[in-house]
Each structure stands twice: as C-alpha cells, then as structure tokens.
Amino acid sequence: MPKPLLKFCGIRSLDDLKIVSSSQAEYIGLIFAESKRRVDPKIVKTWLKEVDITAKKLVAVFVNPTANELADVLTNLPIDVIQFHGNESYEDIKKVKETFVGTVWKALHHHSKTIEEMHSFKNIVDGFVIDSRMKGQWGGTGVSFDWSAVPHYIKFSRDTSKLCFIAGGVNESNIGKLLTYHPQGIDLSSGIEVDNKKSKDKIERIEERVLQNVNISR
Numbered sequence: 001m002p003k004p005l006l007k008f009c010g011i012r013s014l015d016d017l018k019i020v021s022s023s024q025a026e027y028i029g030l031i032f033a034e035s036k037r038r039v040d041p042k043i044v045k046t047w048l049k050e051v052d053i054t055a056k057k058l059v060a061v062f063v064n065p066t067a068n069e070l071a072d073v074l075t076n077l078p079i080d081v082i083q084f085h086g087n088e089s090y091e092d093i094k095k096v097k098e099t100f101v102g103t104v105w106k107a108l109h110h111h112s113k114t115i116e117e118m119h120s121f122k123n124i125v126d127g128f129v130i131d132s133r134m135k136g137q138w139g140g141t142g143v144s145f146d147w148s149a150v151p152h153y154i155k156f157s158r159d160t161s162k163l164c165f166i167a168g169g170v171n172e173s174n175i176g177k178l179l180t181y182h183p184q185g186i187d188l189s190s191g192i193e194v195d196n197k198k199s200k201d202k203i204e205r206i207e208e209r210v211l212q213n214v215n216i217s218r
C-alpha cells in the first residue's frame with residue numbers, strides 16, 4: 001500500500017513549525033478560525049522567513065470566513081490548500097474558487113448523511129476531510145468517530161477522483177487501527193500535541209507506525 005498522505009495541523013508557534021517542517025507530513029495546517037490554535041497570518045509570515053517549508057503544502061483552515069479574513073490570509077501567505085471546516089455552502093466555495101487558483105477541501109462531520117453531503121460538494125471541491133461531529137465545536141476536538149464508515153468515504157472519494165483525509169482524534173494509540181482501512185490521507189492535530197505544543201516524539205512514533213504499515217502491506 002502507498003503511504004497515506006499526512007497532514008499535521010494546528011501549528012501555533014515557530015517551534016511547532018520547525019518540528020513539522022522536518023516531519024514526513026506532506027501538508028502543514030494553520031487554523032484561521034475561532035480556536036486556541038488560531039494564528040495571525042502576519043506572524044506566520046515572519047516564521048516562514050526562518051523555516052523552509054517549500055517541500056510541504058500549506059493548508060489554511062477556515063470556519064465560515066468573511067471575505068476580509070480570507071484576503072488577509074491569502075495576501076500574506078503562500079497557501080496551497082483552503083480547508084473549509086464550517087457550514088460553507090456550495091455557492092460560498094464557488095465564489096472563492098473564482099479567484100483562488102489552489103486546491104479546496106471541504107471538511108464534513110461524520111453522521112448518517114455525510115455521503116449525501118459529499119455528493120453535494122463533489123463538483124466544486126478537490127477533496128474532503130471527514131472529522132468527528134461534536135456539539136458546539138467545528139474541529140480540533142481530539143475525538144474520533146466510528147471508523148467502520150471509513151471504507152464508504154474512501155470509495156466515494158476514489159469513485160469521484162477526490163482526495164479524502166480522515167481526521168478527528170487520531171493519535172499514536174489508535175492510528176494502527178485507522179491504517180487497517182488504508183485511508184488516502186490522515187489529518188492530525190490534538191494527537192501530536194503535548195501541553196498545547198507539537199511533540200517531535202509523538203510525531204516520530206506516529207510516522208514509524210505509518211511506515212511500518214506501508215512495509216507490512218508490500
């Protein structure tokens with residue numbers, strides 16, 4: 001099996017950025033929504049002068065952003081992917097795609113109608129992030145969902161040539177189980193933190209698990 005794509009999300013300091021820049025992740029995520037992980041694009045811009053992340057793709061995570069919030073991030077940072085993690089509509093996303101030439105993902109929360117929601121966005125987005133549904137929270141919950149649904153999400157994404165990341169509470173203890181479903185991408189935030197900081201040790205243990213799985217499946 002190919003190695004799943006990894007996204008390490010919720011970078012909130014220069015130290016976090018240094019740690020993930022030397023990781024195996026293909027994607028680095030920044031939160032521009034109400035969250036303890038929210039960062040200021042102008043501050044991130046100063047970090048990027050010190051850390052070379054040209055080998056990684058930079059993901060901007062938004063929750064129902066205003067046009068000004070989007071512009072503030074997109075004019076300051078070299079964003080490759082916009083991840084919409086709120087209840088943005090097809091039309092909202094279409095509008096952004098009129099000027100943003102990069103990749104767009106829609107995060108959807110796992111529930112009985114998620115596949116229907118994927119259908120409704122499939123013609124406007126390049127990929128999906130499937131996260132846990134937690135009352136009053138959009139993401140970064142550290143809570144996983146029932147992964148027996150993962151094969152349905154993978155099938156839908158393959159059939160529609162979209163990328164699909166599984167998010168929500170993935171950590172070093174449960175990633176082995178998630179890997180048995182062979183997801184195309186895995187998105188982690190809380191599970192790579194200790195005391196609100198990204199942990200190099202946790203990241204390395206997770207990467208070891210991922211690479212072990214790739215070797216076993218060969």
Ligand SMILES: O=C(O)c1ccccc1N[C@@H]1O[C@H](COP(=O)(O)O)[C@@H](O)[C@H]1O
Pocket residue numbers: 009010029031033034035036037038061062063085107129131138139140141142143167168169170187188189190191
């Ligand atoms: O991380 C946050 O604080 C956050 C806030 C608002 C929307 C999305 C957020 N993060 C996304 O949540 C998942 C993973 O979270 P976790 O591993 O359960 O902590 C990921 O898609 C992040 O981009």
